[in-house]
Amino acid sequence: MTVETDVVIVGAGIAGLVVALEAVTAGARATVVESDDQIGGMLRRGRIAGVDIDLGAESFAKRTDAVPRLIADFALPLEVVAPRSGPAHLVSQHGVGLPGARWSRLPLPRRTVIGIPADPLAPDVVAIVGDRAAERAAAEVLDAPVDPTASLADVVEERLGEGLLRDLVDPLCRSIYSQPAAAVPLPRLHPKMWEAFERTGSLLAAAAEVAPNAPGGTAVGGIAGGMWRLADAVARVAAERGAVIRTGTAVGRVDPASGPGVAVTLADGETIRADHVVIATGPRGAANLLGRDSRAIDAGATAPIQPAVRLLTAAVTSDDLSAEPVGSGVIVAPGTCTAAKALTHIDAKWAWAREALPEGTHLVRLSARADDTAGLDSAAAVAREISHLTGTRVDRGDIGEVITTRWRDAVVPAESDSWTATVMDAAARGIHVTGAVAAGTGLASVIPHARALAHELFAVPSVRKES
Known part of the structure; x- marks a missing residue:
């Protein structure tokens, strides 16, 4: 079976959803195909301690106005909020620290x-x-x-x-x-x-x-209720305006069509023919769909891109954490002997989370090191790491539910001439790339890139440059 549309967007992360919203707003027909059973990509929702939370990105950099502007332009029912706690801390083997301590723990x-x-x-x-x-x-x-x-x-x-x-x-x-x-x-x-x-x-x-010119944390913003709500709102408006969003739908290949346009063959054999295809996946997925080994993205790589992000979100009952000893969290410097490379005290950082949680319950997220395979493999290990990084006492019995999230295609390598040439060649054939692999990491870069691409493809009236 062959279906025809104006654009097929591969990937229902925020970049793909933004392209779809811009396309249907301009009057084009748009179909989004997503291999996962959920939309959102790195803006993923989870539920722990009775609260809907982010399992991916939980804030956005304010180096551009991309997020609030997207919300305003499409009247999305979302509230941008600022972090509520003091600055995060840096754990390092350097710095003043305490005499005899293995590391220092200092405010950023x-x-x-x-x-x-x-x-x-x-x-x-x-x-x-x-x-x-x-x-x-x-x-x-x-x-x-x-x-x-x-x-x-x-x-x-x-x-x-x-x-x-x-x-x-x-x-x-x-x-x-x-x-x-x-x-x-x-x-x-x-x-x-x-x-x-x-x-x-x-x-x-x-x-x-x-x-x-303010305490740490003001360089980022969030969405009341979680960043996942941004992807959810964009998808809802795009669907209301005619976009077709299909989850659980894997793409087998993308090829030039026998006539004008591009043919997208799904894993089940269905073909969708479109004037344009927009690839809005992670780096490994983008490389595969463009017919390149994932090493093509980084000319200096010696092996294909590896899974590099593992997050553990834990519900913790601890009186010591109520004092918010490290503000919004901890960043760990390279070379420091810890199992985690970062910690976020979610309810210390976001007022909406604090208000939603039962008294005495906290949400803590640990980002495991890329090469860690066993350092955070139990509730006891999670408790030990939280204690080390925050300087508080957290025991095994204080750890409730733990959600582990693995992002297997998330880290974007450095640019290379080879990958740039691949993307340019694909664009000449009607196949375009957006998302972090094209724009760089972060919503402040990803959203403007996706919007600019949609404006270029569908003649959307130009808008002022993000600042």
């Missing part, structure tokens, strides 16, 4: 952008990186070349020094973008910061201009 600096400080000599920066590294950063090398293709690590090390890179910038880059600072350039990570850097010629001046 008040004013930084991906760890680049507005003031390197601020006490909260010095506490983490030390006097020598702070003084080196303050003596920024201003005459170094401005290379947009250089990695964030190269730029920061050359201008601000290795200490700041190691102790602050790289840990935050790994936490926020799931990539080391050596793997990605600043323009891709933070366009607004790059624009300020180009204009001022100084990383410190750019950070002073861009960094929020």
Whole structure:
């Protein structure tokens, strides 16, 4: 059986859903096919302790206005909210810490952008990186070349020094973008910061201009009730306007049609013919559909992309956690001997979660290390890790329900010329790529890219550039 439509969108994560919404709003016919039985992709809903929560992304960076603008443009019934707690903490083998301690646990600096400080000599920066590294950063090398293709690590090390890179910038880059600072350039990570850097010629001046002048956490926002509600609302409006959204539907291949357009063959043998196909999957899925080994995305890779994200969300009964000892959570620096690379105290971070939970119950999320296979494999291990990272006493008996979520195609590798050429060649044949693999990590990048692609394909009137 062959079905005809204007566009087939492979993947019902937020990028694919946004393309579908823009397409049907412009009068096009759109069909979304999703192999999973749920929509949302990384905006996935779960339920624990009687509360609907995020099992994927639980916040968005405010470096662009992409999320609130999408909500406003389509009158989505959602409320953007700010974190309610104090700054997150950084656990590291460096820093002032406590005498004899295995690591330090210190609040993240008040004013930084991906760890680049507005003031390197601020006490909260010095506490983490030390006097020598702070003084080196303050003596920024201003005459170094401005290379947009250089990695964030190269730029920061050359201008601000290795200490700041190691102790602050790289840990935050790994936490926020799931990539080391050596793997990605600043323009891709933070366009607004790059624009300020180009204009001022100084990383410190750019950070002073861009960094929020407020306690940690204000650089991100959330949705009341959870980020999963954003995908749910976009899908609902898209369907109301005529989009067909099919879950549990795997795609076998994407080929040029015998006539004009592109043919999408589903795993059950059904064919959908369309003028355009938009691939909005993870990197492995995108590479496979474009007929490339997943290593094509990263020319320097020696093996296919591996599953790299495992999250454990636990309901915890603990009086000590009620004091919110680490604010919204903990980021763990590379090289620190812990089983988790991050911890989020969900109800400390979001008021809606605190209000929904029973008194004395907390929700804590741990992000396992990519190479961890057994470090967080029991309730006792989860309790031990929460105790280590927060400095509180949490016992095995305090751990209630635990939900483990594995993202097998989530981490986006660095760009490569080979992958860029593959994407450009596919676009010439009516096959387009969006999502994090094309736009970079984070809703602040993914949503504008998806909207711009839809505007290009369906002649949607141009809109002002996200800022």
